Amino acid sequence: MDELNLHSLQPAQPRKERKRIGRGLGSGKGRYSGRGIKGQKSRAGSHKMPAGFEGGQMPIDMRFGKLRGNHSADAMPIGPFRTYSQPVNVRDLEARFESGAEVTPDTLVTAGLLKNTRTDVKILGVGELTKSLAVSAHGFSKSAREKIQAAGGTVTWLRGEPVPKVVRRKRRTTSATALEDETVEESSQEADAEADEAEEASG
Numbered sequence: 001m002d003e004l005n006l007h008s009l010q011p012a013q014p015r016k017e018r019k020r021i022g023r024g025l026g027s028g029k030g031r032y033s034g035r036g037i038k039g040q041k042s043r044a045g046s047h048k049m050p051a052g053f054e055g056g057q058m059p060i061d062m063r064f065g066k067l068r069g070n071h072s073a074d075a076m077p078i079g080p081f082r083t084y085s086q087p088v089n090v091r092d093l094e095a096r097f098e099s100g101a102e103v104t105p106d107t108l109v110t111a112g113l114l115k116n117t118r119t120d121v122k123i124l125g126v127g128e129l130t131k132s133l134a135v136s137a138h139g140f141s142k143s144a145r146e147k148i149q150a151a152g153g154t155v156t157w158l159r160g161e162p163v164p165k166v167v168r169r170k171r172r173t174t175s176a177t178a179l180e181d182e183t184v185e186e187s188s189q190e191a192d193a194e195a196d197e198a199e200e201a202s203g
Contacts, residue, residue, distance in 0.1 A: 085120040085139060088113050090147050091127020099131040105158075123148070 021033040035042040040055070052059050088108060096111040097103060105117040114121065123135060125143025132152035138159055140148075145155050 085122040086114055087122055087124050088137075089124045089126040090129040090144055093123075093133055093135070094127060094129050094131060097131065097133055099133070101131075101133055103133050103135040103137075105137070129153075 019028040021027060021029040025031055027033075032042070040046050052061060054060070092113055093103060096113060097107075101107070105114065105121050108114045108121065109117060120138035122139035122141070123137045123144040124141050125145075125147055129147045129151045133148065134154045134156070135148055136156040136158055138157070140155055140157070148155055
């Protein structure tokens with residue numbers, strides 16, 4: 001073998017010059033640079049289509065019917081119509097915290113139950129809880145709230161306790177009630193007529 005010197009160095013694979021597209025017929029890619037003549041894929045930026053783009057036709061998330069609730073295609077699961085919250089069960093609180101501890105989103109991150117505090121936290125009632133804890137979260141299930149309070153702990157809503165919705169039902173007048181009202185009205189009219197006749201006779 002020849003002695004390795006600076007003048008004998010060479011790449012492991014032979015270098016190949018790239019084709020300079022868009023430089024005319026002599027560039028090696030033709031007059032249209034390998035894009036054809038017309039159409040969407042011949043335009044600049046044609047490879048940067050957004051997710052779910054179907055060539056301009058109505059996308060599938062707009063063609064299908066919507067379920068109840070927030071269904072903004074560009075907002076879920078985060079954004080102004082956020083519908084997601086990070087669940088934490090009471091059994092996890094039992095395992096990670098000592099009695100009398102204060103449970104907040106920050107302490108949940110420290111305990112390894114959450115990645116960060118950017119997402120709302122909801123406490124769920126799976127498991128048993130025997131320790132008295134002061135729990136602060138964005139939401140609580142009914143069973144979780146009962147178990148925390150039964151163990152001597154407290155519950156604090158970070159966004160305020162939700163107000164139960166009051167369902168107002170219109171009062172429906174039944175046929176029996178309407179008939180009764182008509183009977184009362186007729187009897188009052190008869191009483192008025194008798195009173196008028198008595199006044200005429202006395203006069």
